[in-house]
Amino acid sequence: MGRSPCCEKNGVKKGPWTPEEDMKLIQYIQIHGPCNWRTLPKNAGLQRCGKSCRLRWTNYLRPDIKRGRFSFEEEETIIQLHSVLGNKWSAIAARLPGRTDNEIKNYWNTHIRRRLLRNGIDPVTHALRIDLLDLSSLINLPQINLSILLRLQTLLNPEALRLAASLRENPEVLLAKLQEHQLFNAQLQNQTPVFQTNQFENNFDQKIPLCNPSTALPAANSLSNQSHLKQGNMGLFSINSENLSGQPFQDSLKTAFESVHPLENFNYGASDQIKKDLSENQSFQSLNSGSNSSSHNFSFDSVLSTPVSSPTLPNLSSSFINGNTEDERGSYCTSLLKFEIPEGLDFDDFM
């Protein structure tokens, strides 16, 4: 049987609404309120179906609708809420006064999603994805010339990328290992909100960023004894202690990480096991303790782990995507590699 159609197809107008139709709808709702959409068109003298009237009212004619361009704050809110709520546009819209779910959805699909992809962030997981990053956009950066960029590729560990992809396709392996390690329970007390096991089960894909070392590393250790995975593998970046032991480069890394993750907002959740694993790595020890000239309160805990709970994930994408200017918004992700290269630095010393 099924449900009867919401409107008769014959004689029902479609397409853009005219000002006259808008006026009829507004006047009717002002008198009777937005109720019984099925009978509303007939009573209001409209050749529209009830659903069309409802959508026109909720998405355009409602008096509390805010028109115009999304503000900086609104955009950031959308990104953060999306990382928590996913494609629940109505839930997002409920937290953005004056904006409709349809408007937010359109804005996401036409602006934010495209920008995230262009800058190497997965719009579903909000995780940094080097494989999505449009590296060509980096070439024009004044801070990075092509030769430096080409050398940076030695930092990208294709095996780590493959591992991440493998974990992504076999989440049960990671889940089992996480439970075994009690990774996100006791150690994360007094830190950022802890995600629950059922978050993995229900929506694993949205909760595990590919480049999250605190999740990838223990699973990696369980899957393999490959030494390079224990040697300070930061998810996507494999740092060679010999390459990066130079003081200027350490400072540059600190600057870069601090610019991405302000310390006051960064609560780190690495387990003791992870910290132990990583502290055994010479390069990390070097990086953590090597700077005696820096005034930054730089703890390597901040590099070991990005927060694992979803509310912290937007820190990555939203802090990247939003700049003070329109141009900066479009280049947020490139800031990740916007190390301040000291003048006179000879990269051959590090590569």
Add this chain to the structure above:
DNA sequence: AAACAGTGCAACCGCTCTGAC
């Protein structure tokens, strides 16, 4: 100046879910 491609957005479609009856 005209043709074309790209972009943004309102609106629609088909479907599912939820709650009331």
Add this chain to the structure above:
DNA sequence: TGTCAGAGCGGTTGCACTGTT
């Protein structure tokens, strides 16, 4: 328990506008 209306969602379409060739 089944039906119905409303709401919500993902995907898509159509059109106006803008930039490029």
